[in-house]
Amino acid sequence: MAGLDETHDPGLTSWVSSANTATTDFPVQNLAFGVFSTASDGRKRLGVAIGNQVLDLHAAIKCGVWSHLPESVVLACAQDALNDLMALDKGQSKMLRLALSRGLRLGSAQRQQLAGCLVPQSDAVMHMPARVGNYTDFFTxxxxxxxxxxxxxxxxPLLPNFHTLPVAYHGRASSLRVSGTPCIRPRGQILRDDCQTPTYELTRKLDFELELGVFVGQGNALGKPIVMDEAEQHVFGFCLLNDWSARDVQRWEAQPLGPFLAKSFLSSISPWVVTLEALAPFRCAAAQREHDAPSLVSNLHSSVNQEWGGIDIALEVCVRTERMRSTGQDHTISRPGYKDQYWTVAQMITHHTENGCPLLPGDLLGSGTVSGPSNHDLGCLLELTQDGKKPLQLPDNETRRYLEDGDEVILKGRCQREGYVGIGFGECAGRVVTNPHE
Amino acid sequence: MAGLDETHDPGLTSWVSSANTATTDFPVQNLAFGVFSTASDGRKRLGVAIGNQVLDLHAAIKCGVWSHLPESVVLACAQDALNDLMALDKGQSKMLRLALSRGLRLGSAQRQQLAGCLVPQSDAVMHMPARVGNYTDFFTxxxxxxxxxxxxxxxxPLLPNFHTLPVAYHGRASSLRVSGTPCIRPRGQILRDDCQTPTYELTRKLDFELELGVFVGQGNALGKPIVMDEAEQHVFGFCLLNDWSARDVQRWEAQPLGPFLAKSFLSSISPWVVTLEALAPFRCAAAQREHDAPSLVSNLHSSVNQEWGGIDIALEVCVRTERMRSTGQDHTISRPGYKDQYWTVAQMITHHTENGCPLLPGDLLGSGTVSGPSNHDLGCLLELTQDGKKPLQLPDNETRRYLEDGDEVILKGRCQREGYVGIGFGECAGRVVTNPHE
Known part of the structure; x- marks a missing residue:
């Protein structure tokens, strides 16, 4: 398997003891990046998740433990967003990963200095990990x-272009927010079944979409496509993405130019970015193409991609209704697997740039809703309830056609593989509220 | 007419003599903003177009002539992009307009100091006027x-939602470039008429789209819609926009989520931003709604908008083929009027934010292709040639179905009204080239 090095060694443990539990998302093999502040100082800085702690990268740099790293890496670590770190070449970001792994593993000579740079995750306020210049949502x-x-x-049901290209559209970057941001139920223009003309009112079909978010690393120049075999050189890492959707608004507005206000009121992402490097043990073959699908168009084919282009991530959607909240519960409603996506991340990157469109460090690509083959493993309520026709059964005789005010949606993701230490994505959560401005 | 003040006085002339000619786009009544550098210094700074000169705003601020302006205005003038200027409230931007008008008009006490801040436009290298965080393209x-x-x-032909909302989709911000940037003929996935499956190849249906670009001024918070009667408070100004399009790529990719790579290889804008304030003398009624159209949905209606929401701008598309270039000619192929657009700028702003989507200072909205009622006044070749079926006749027996390599497309815009001094937008130009990276 490509990309494995000492940082993936399943024998490694950390001197941060919470990183060594079987259930943590953030063992020393993960080393996910994020941006945090604390309530007491409010200062945004980069951090690395380790167990239930955050390693403060600003503080670590200052204490001089990584004076051997190139200046570009050190400067990138001193910013208040991940964009400069994302813009590093893969050689440099691997050096940083190795330094983090060696510093945080049991037996590290830097333990004492780095121990002074830890902040409990419970004290950290998480922010958007990057300034997202452009957000593209796929349909893979x-x-x-x-x-x-x-x-x-x-x-x-399937349009003919589905088999030949990863369909995508531009999303709205300005309404991307970090996990925890409330989802204000939007108004929009809606044509009710019993009406001739639409009205402007609150959506009655508020939905989530479970997606994987892909952060672009190094960009490409205008006019320079990225070829398949170099595509993953331009991927920094991944997060969970909830592409909240108003289905009734979408139905009326989306012809002929696609979804617009049905999506642009909020898209939420998890705060921790799991790097492409951390996912090396969990790579797998691209999903099988259907037997009657046409051959791949030349620029989207690569044998390496067919063999290793997939990523085996177990995803999960939980909901917590007001009634569940009062008893401290939540309820899992879906468990799709990312490995079933028909188009790979490399194909998304190559297709996106095949016309010369420039990707920039920190740009975000959404995978589109992740749904599996089973009728239970579907990534949105539109599918799970067949547009509200078959309400979802929840515990305690609650049902849902679409989201109700007070409902919280929690996305999770985790990679496991025999012989490796499992890693996770943390959570992407958001609760539906009525508009506080009204 | 609302918004008129001493800066629109047709009796004003400038001590910059080139600003007083009948044909200049930049008389002292215009005062368009841009970002420029010179070949000798390469330093990006803000400028104001006056006749065939640029007033260097950095230099003007430094020489102390505007010490009475608020610090926020002075700081905004010292940036290398217009975003901070765009973020000012209308009271502040009007103070700056008044200061510029008084400084540049004939008889100004500041003439001597400001004369030292002029750079000939022929020496100025123009840049993108703002960092565009989000680009939205309408269909109005x-x-x-x-x-x-x-x-x-x-x-x-017309979908039912056309009459009820200004249809729009998100465009690609990263491929926006300033006038003069070559248009590299893109490749894309194209289904030829005689084929079963698409191939990845150079577009054969490269088109321009004549649009008006709208720069957002002050933004709105997530979850806070902008109501119609406040919408123009959030408009900074206007430019010309060429939304280059590959029609064969668009045809194959655009279902079900709208245009993507058919547009994202390049969108060009003119470098000078004509402010909303400069256009006050040229405001007009919104276009008449069709007699059988349904009433406007409540939040998109305003009587002020019906009476004054339009803008009377005469637009023009010229082409210059290689053969014309050799003789120094170009040829006008279309002259649509912006006043015929069915939806106004205020309606675009209000619709865009009706779901709580945040607009940011420097965001760009495209009007969509501006086509008039006559078969000659159409804003793209798709319409002018009926998708290539009726080639356009050019001088010297040249014809065009779509753009050929070497063709330059030049967009122009100008406002005239009896009793006022006409103002213009400068040019948005770009020449089609084969890919220099190949």
């Missing part, structure tokens, strides 16, 4: 495409 | 919508 699950297509075109 | 011409809809759905 064949199950999601077919399930949603069937509602509109029962005879031809 | 009913003629364009009907002409293009007719090609796909001859019986129902």
């Amino acid at each position: 699950s064949i199950y999601h495409a077919r399930n949603t297509g069937r509602m509109i075109r029962p005879e031809h | 011409s009913i003629y364009h919508a009907r002409n293009t809809g007719r090609m796909i759905r001859p019986e129902h």
